[in-house]
Amino acid sequence: MKKKVLFPVLFVLFLALILPCQAQQGRVVDGAGIFSVQQVEELNKRIDGIRERYGMDASIVTITSLGNAYSMRAYAENFFDSNGLGVGEERDGVLLLLKMTGGTGNRDYYIDGHGSRGTKVERAFDDETFLVFLRRNAYYDGARAFLDEVEARAEALTPIGRVKKWLPAFLIAGALIGLVTVLILRGRMKTAKSRQNAADYVLKDSFRLTRALDMYLYTTTTRSKIVENNSGSSHRSFGGGGGGGHSGHGGKF
């Protein structure tokens, strides 16, 4: 009887030891244990798809402490580099680091971008798309929203994505040029127009400027304060050059 009870308990303990190890594989590293095994698998599948379609890596890392790292940025960059993340020559990729300690509003997140395209994706990121879920502790939905955003930004960087982005502007420009063309062509159909002046009949050399005076009256002065552009967010940092470095930003949720 004891053997009968012990076996399932041992099996469950074995699974408990094995599963975190499985979670460590792939691009989703759930150190804080906020995703189920199935969710991790789903997220990894999504990431594989993104890697394949857009040549862009994505990774989600959850932790409970920074360990030896002195900042979220240092942890994220180190994790990205030491785990060989990134796709292509420039190792393009984006990493989301979540530190799950501190309770709602005090938990940290950091998004690290690498490579020229990874950096562009990171800089264009709309954090609110996934933070709304994370604040409600809907972690899986938040992770999916993060990957949605990665996918959308990566799509925008593809040639087709660029065309899609500019298509409304191209259509408006095309419509305007079309309208101007039609108006010009229509103008050529209507030539019976009155003359506005008698310029054709000015007697040659008859213009005499006999009175000319430029009288200064007064000066008015207006001053406007120059507003320096300090829009660069204090929690955004960009490292490296030539598209090969890291860039990132973060905050609390």
Added chain:
Amino acid sequence: MADTYKCPGCGSALLFDAKEQKMKCASCSNTYEVKDIEQYYRIDERLASNARMSWESPVGGSWSEDERAHLRAYHCPSCGSEVVVEDTAAATECVYCQNPLVMEDAYQGEYKPEAVIPFKLSLEEAKNRYAAYLKGKKLLPDRFAKQNRIERITGVYVPFWLFNCDTDSDLSYKCTKVRTYRSGNYMVTETSHYRVMRGGGLSFDNVPVDGSRSMADNLMEAIEPFDTKLQEDFAMTYLSGYQAQRHDVPAEQCKERANERIRTSVLQRFRETVKGYATVVPETQSVRISEGNVREVLMPVWMLNTKYKNKTYTFAMNGQTGRFIGDLPVSFGKACAWFFSVALGVTAVASAVCYFLANAGVI
């Protein structure tokens, strides 16, 4: 009195030939100098003066007062038929035998023009210019282009008043100069205000205003300019073979339009002298037009009419320079096709360029 200039050789009608600038017989093709025919007919008139019938009184008594005031009846010297014309008509053709008629009494007294600019371009040239005018008109309805049938084409001598005058003007403008510079954390904009005055004269020579009510003013202005240096002293012989009108808008009424155009030119010319300012707002504009002289000159105009969808389209061609003017119908379908073709074409090209540049990593 309606006259037909007849060929001294064969007796057929003589017409003014625009190409040769001579009187030409329609039948035997003999040509005569205008002044020779004038002289020939002056002698003829003197000899026949006692035997001539007077046609100045209207024939028949059934016309209303209004008709009497605006119509005249003449007898064609060729076929004897009665030809009724508007009282402004000075030259026409017999509706029965197509014989050219010149109403010698039309230009008597105040109606006599000082000069005439003879036709330089022929009927054939007018037709060719019309065909050329239709070419390249992308929005022209296909049916209109295919029909290409001129309902009526007439060479008309149109009476124009030519105004010569000097102007003396005084104009003032409110002007500003703007200087912008940075001072510490501030952008400073200094606006200096000026009052600018200009004065002087400008002269005009032969500003034309058409003196015919039946001619559309916009058409007559659009076919300008005429080269008045090539004008000839007025002679009725130039009118043979063409329609001609005497003025029915007096010079006094046309003066307003001439002044309007002259004033605009004066303002534009003096405005060009106000330079170096960021803004220029006209204030006082006094343009004094001193009384110059006004002359009446007959100008050569080819008038063409065509019908499309029950609407008459009128075109005018300067009979001296060949400038062709007239409004054409617009095909809505073609306008739409052009709009969408250009709009979609531009979008496609821009998208392709964008794709190419994105693919090359330029953007």
